[in-house]
Amino acid sequence: MSLSNLTESQRHGMSELFRKIAPVVDELGELFADRGYEIALVGGSVRDVLLGRIGNDLDLTTDARPETVLELIRDWADSIWTIGIDFGTVGARKGNWLLEITTYRSESYDPRSRKPEVIYGDTLEGDLARRDFAVNAMALRLPGREFVDPHGGLDDLHAKVLRTPGPPERSFDDDPLRMLRAARFASQLGFTVDPATFAAMTAMADRIEIVSAERIREELDKLICGAHPREGLGHLVQSGLAAHVLPELPGLRLEIDEHHRHKDVYEHTLIVLEQAIDLEEKGPDRILRWAALMHDVGKPKTRRHEPGGRVSFHHHEVVGAKITKKRMTELRFPKDVVADVSRLVELHLRFHGYGGGEWTDSAVRRYVRDAGHLLDRLHKLTRADCTTRNRRKAQALSRTYDQLEERIARLAEEEELGKIRPELDGNEIQEILGVPPGPVIGRAYKFLLDMRMDEGIIGKEAAAEALRAWAEENGILS
Incomplete structure (x- = not known):
């Protein structure tokens, strides 16, 4: 697909992107091409550029297996990390750019397992087909910079709609976390979820229980920290997903707040979040x-x-x-x-x-x-x-x-x-009371702290006198 299909602002974004990253992506594209491998800029990196957001993180995909990727970039990258290599991803830094290079893949969940099974693919089109949403299924082949959009992601980007590349039921069955990602992207991007995709989220909400707590937390945290958290939370509640991952939220919907009887506590909570x-x-x-x-x-x-x-x-x-x-x-x-x-x-x-x-x-x-x-x-x-x-x-x-x-x-x-502290420290308390470190010193410290909070600064002599009186009353001094 030609870049001429892009709007003027999107073409400007692409030009600006390549102006900044050309030394990196051109070198990398040629490095892989010279060895007979494909590589493409993909997913969120392409989406964000088209939205006018250019960061320092680049996502790339390739037909080279992880071990081959390591071999190809070993002498090219400034540093390399392999924390995601079990899932086909090799991380690298080149100058100020952080790159994640992932082998073409598909992944799915066994109904009895919390961990996805990773299966490597052989084509860019196959890799794009298994991505979560069409807006994340666009790519730029390197080094030729061919724009690839087999699932209409550009149209969805213009319409601000989240839609799966294929049947949503199959997509969510392959990776149930994508249902939470839909709500997260609604929060981060202000997009809506298309009706068929939302219907699948609602019908399959209980499937989210197979996903690990850590992955769920990551999505919820990104949703809460997004630009439009109300929209994301609304998708969670309305689809029934919240009942499985954050049940306290829908539990507020019918609890009338005694101070604000014109709204339920759920609505009040969303307003408080926005005002915060x-x-x-x-x-x-x-x-x-x-x-x-x-x-x-x-x-x-x-x-x-x-x-x-x-x-x-x-x-x-x-x-x-x-x-x-x-x-x-x-x-x-x-x-x-x-x-x-x-x-x-x-x-x-x-x-x-x-x-x-x-x-x-x-x-x-x-x-x-x-x-x-x-x-x-x-x-x-x-x-x-x-x-x-x-x-x-x-x-x-x-x-x-x-x-x-x-x-x-x-x-x-x-x-x-x-920095409020008692006017006497632990050593001074021990000296005045003549007792070694232990529970008595802790009790005396608390007494002096409470007095400090109640009376403010009274001076060390007055504090020592009060401490002695307290100790006598409590049988510590005779």
């Missing part, structure tokens, strides 16, 4: 986004019908934190991510005890200390959690939180809140 994204300063913040998504997952289990038709969700933040920790652990998220997200879920209602600003300085110090390194994210989550349509109420909440942040800033300047 609006508060991001340096690109996608996965911790903040996951906390926004999970902040109300404790409501279904804590829902109570009260007299007068009122609905309550007492302690849903505590229950939600436990649910969040369990779900994210099962999805194999790193421990620090699990801890941070579940902690934000636990703390997201703390501000509402502030009332009209009645908190003492001690309470403000505790708020800061409990949030720790998550304080800035807690500020954003708390603000995002206001979805009332009552403008006066929303403005009042915003002013109150402004006041809290101002108090935090003032106390931080006066006392370095982020």
